[in-house]
Amino acid sequence: MKKKLTSSVQIILLLALTAVGLAGQSYPGKPKIIRCRSLEKETFSCWWKPGSDGGLPTNYTLFYSKDSEEKIYECPDYRTSGPNSCYFDKNHTNPWTTYNITVMATSEIGCNSSDPQYVDVTSIVQPDAPVNLSLETKTSASIMYLWAKWSPPSLADVSSNSHVYQYELRLKPEEKEEWETISVGMQTQYKGIRLQAGVKYVVQVRCMLDLGEWSEWSSERRIQIPNGESPPAKPTIIKCRSPEKETFTCWWKPGPDGGHPANYTLLYSKEGEEQVYECPDYRTAGPNSCYFDKKHTSFWTIYNITVRATNEMGSNVSDPHYVDVTYIVQPDPPVNVTLELKKPTNRKPYLVLTWSPPPLADVRSGWLTLEYELRLKPEEGEEWETIFVGQQTQYKMFSLNPGKKYIVQIHCKPDHHGSWSEWSSEKYIHIPTDFRVKDMVVWIVVGVLSSLICLIMSWTMVLKGYRMIAFILPPVPGPKIKGIDTHLLETGKSEELLSALGCHGFPPTSDCDELLIEYLEVEDSEDQQLMPSHDNGHPCKNAKMIPKETDSDSGRGSCDSPSLLSEKCRESRTLPSTIQTQDVRDVQENKGGRRSWETQCVASEQKILLFNNESTKSSTWPAAQLPNNQPAMFAYHSTVDAHKITLSTTNVNIASVLVGNEEKHQSQYSVTETVHDNTEKQREMENLHSKTDQITVQVKQNRSNDKSPFLNPKLMDYVEVHKVRQDEEPAVLLKHKENSGKTEKYTVPGTSKEYTKVSTVVDHNILVLMPDSRIQHTPVSQEPAMETSQHLQQGQTEKNMSYCLTVPSECRREISGSEYMNPSSFMPSFK
């Protein structure tokens, strides 16, 4: 009945609630039991989670029943465990009972209940985590330990002594992820684990009752382990090397030593043996090394080497290193790197690089064979050129550029099973360029010299260009009328003419006097040779000068050009145009300069031979008279055997005297006596040279019986004066040159020419005589008689045959009366 009642009430309520719910409110949601837990098996609690409340305030009630009983109880305590929980205390907890628990949510509209939960107390036991965890480090026997302490979880109404918990601890270094878990047992403390120095550790504990589950981990505790309190780290073996295949060394690298200095020991054992040895020598090779000397080195066996590091906290061993000495050979670099420059003949110089093997390597016995390699680069270059040399200890380098700097290095390695040595120290190569420099110097010197020469030449050209040019390129003679300046002739002024003749001293001045006087000394002594003196050439100098001055319009090569005379004078230094002067000069070589001679020489084209009658002298130079007379005195010298022929001329006779000429000259010479067509220089010379007599011919005006020496310039075409007639028609007979001096020869066939005219005076030592055709004499041989010279008349219209006494047959004939002048015509004017 009750049930029916309650159920009907519920239905009504539900209906009401739904009615209400239909009006906007709903049923409460279904709650859910989350969990039930017992802390110590004597009490337990359940918590639920409410569903949606449907908008209306909801009450929650918990109902439970035990095992299969039907009695439903309500939760005794809703508060102790917090909201939405139910706490079953001791009295209501039966550990061996299964509880059926449901939660009902009730609101105005209706109610809702959760699913029933069957709870067995024993299975829900889970203690709380331990509390008060504390950590400490403890050091005992130089070893560091961790000491952890904690307390069991607190229980409100239960005495903690009756419960026995099992504990568990876990720790890890702070940075790491993995925990190390340790079962502690029932104690609430723990001592253990070696900890690393300098590491921070995180520790947690948890507990468990003998049945049930582990509690949660307690909160973390951290602890820092202080430094310097740990064994050393593991060392590592770096390398082992043998420098000469007789000993070897091993090096290792220590790890962090954990705070305390560590001792290292190297231990090794050989292949096939069990025994372990310790390193024989720790010092020779430096720190952290072991040196095996010859006794301890075996080849073709494998060594097992380890290194142990030990300190107060402990020790550590490296990994083993296996070594066969045969394969670890690394030599030292080569030494004594030397360079030698070789300069073979006819070849480019090359460089020879030599070196020696490292001192320790025993190459001589063949135990160790080394191969070499060198590398080369220009000093400024970047890349090395590597050259494999082989087993030689020298290398020839041909391909280096002179003047550049190179760097070279060498290294070596065993011919098999080994490694390359270090590179030797850098060696600098400097290729000399001296041979080049020498070439340059030579060229520079040559250049300087040539430039100097050019400068000098140009300078001289500038200064004396004209003369040099004249010297090098003699002016080509143009056709010229020899002798007289036509202009002057045209003008007809005698004075000017005379002056034009260049005799400003024509009326002989005092100088002339001297000159003439001097000239008069010529005599016909044998010894005296009226040789044309090779005087220092005062006259000749003058002669030279004069012709130059008068040369302007004279052409060379004409027989009676003044130049010819000058030439002759120059060449042979023979008679100047004035024979007199020549004579005088001959005689008195030292008589000063023949100034008057000069003046004579300065004469114009026509040279006037002055015959001097020097009275004072034995030579019958009527010199003194000359100045008075101012006749054209012509004297020439010829070698006539012991004849003195004096020509006296009433007038100025111009006797042309043949003068020796050179081949190139063609002068007209009229020979008084003889004419040579072909004159030979030598003969002339001979004739002239072999003088025994001097004959001076004096042609002078108003003179008679005057002896005047003849001066025959000693030039090629000398003519001997055969005789001089002094009669009305004074003429000079000249011998043919070909005469040996005494005999006559006449080139003129059949006739001996008398020369009564002086056509020109060449230079001033050559008289050019012209024959007088009117006067024909039969050849007179060696007429000793002196004949007075002819009066050579001017203006004779006879055919002027003038013969060149010059050798060359190019003698020209001057056939022109105007070509010569008989100064006698105007002589008087000068008186």
Added chain:
Amino acid sequence: CHTSGMLTPNGKEYAQKIPREELTHLILKLLQAWKEPLSHFNQHIEHHRELPVDSLSKAKQISNMVHELKTGVEKSMGIISNSLNAMASSEAAGLSVSNEANMMSDSDFIHCFRRDSNKVQSYLKILKCRIMPENSC
């Protein structure tokens, strides 16, 4: 290695102390000891298809070289019948040795051969510089 039993000088001084003939003998003994194992090895690796052809030809080449070297040493040292007897006896010993060699692994074989060839080379060089010191010694 199968030749480990042979007493060979393992240092320069020892090698230089030994008289020439003995050293020569030693060299020949070594060379002889490898003759058989080498040929066996060649046969062995021919069946290895995975090896490159170069290796096979190289191995054959090496065996030939060892043989030629042995012949050359014999000739140059003027070894004649006396040593031939010695060779014969050592050959007998070598046979047992070669069995051991057959059991080696390939890598051990190569390792041992490398070592022994180095030994032979070093001994020959010492001999050469003893006999003819001029040439690059």
